[in-house]
Amino acid sequence: MKTINREDLERVLRSGLRRDILLTLAHYGDLSLSEVLTKLNLDPKKKTLVYYHLRALMNCGLVTSVEKNGIKYYRLTELGYRVAKNLESESIGIKLSLSSILKMLIPATAMVLFVTLVIGVKTGDVRIANDTIVVTPQSIVGTLAATITATLVFLLGLLLLLRRMPREIFKM
Structure with a gap:
């Protein structure tokens, strides 16, 4: 399992869109880039922006990708699930x-x-x-x-x- 330092995690989680992506993947499971856009009600023109944020989440070890039938799907890592769970409880609080x-x-x-x-x-x-x-x-x-x-x-x-x-x- 990848370890992440606190500063990097804080930096990544400062973005509301990244937090939304984490929570969406936690709720729906594996999603393609287009599906992430749809679930977040974002314009398809924002595809590059969402991809940028997905890459940041992947670089921190919170998200990984798998390819199925030639389509790339994104999913949370174990660390990503734990962070998302904490974000959900923080949101409710x-x-x-x-x-x-x-x-x-x-x-x-x-x-x-x-x-x-x-x-x-x-x-x-x-x-x-x-x-x-x-x-x-x-x-x-x-x-x-x-x-x-x-x-x-x-x-x-x-x-x-x-x-x-x-x-x-x-x-x-």
Whole structure:
């Protein structure tokens, strides 16, 4: 079995198309280049691009090719199956995390709005008169700025978290 160093594996797996090819081969088994294009819903004009990525996966020992009746088919190696399995579990975890994190974003945004409203009442930018909330333009701008800033910080943290590759992939 071919061994691969961590940096090479990280480099190869940075490409979303390569990860998609790995997962497609794991799901469908042996596929020709045309079949890979079809399964990935790619234009046949992308044949050269997909072939380039298949070669990169082959050079890393994740994919191999076999010829049947004059047609070249691509299949995962044992290492390729293990990497694909880890990618699948990572994908499921990310989907679950995203849905739960997005559910947390709404209450977090509401909390920022509430705190901004309370601060506005304390500073006089927001008044309650005759069951009506009167808000000054500065308070509206401040509330929008605070909400947008908090949301961007939250989403930036989420992006940084999701960009980290799970280390389990490299423990093979």
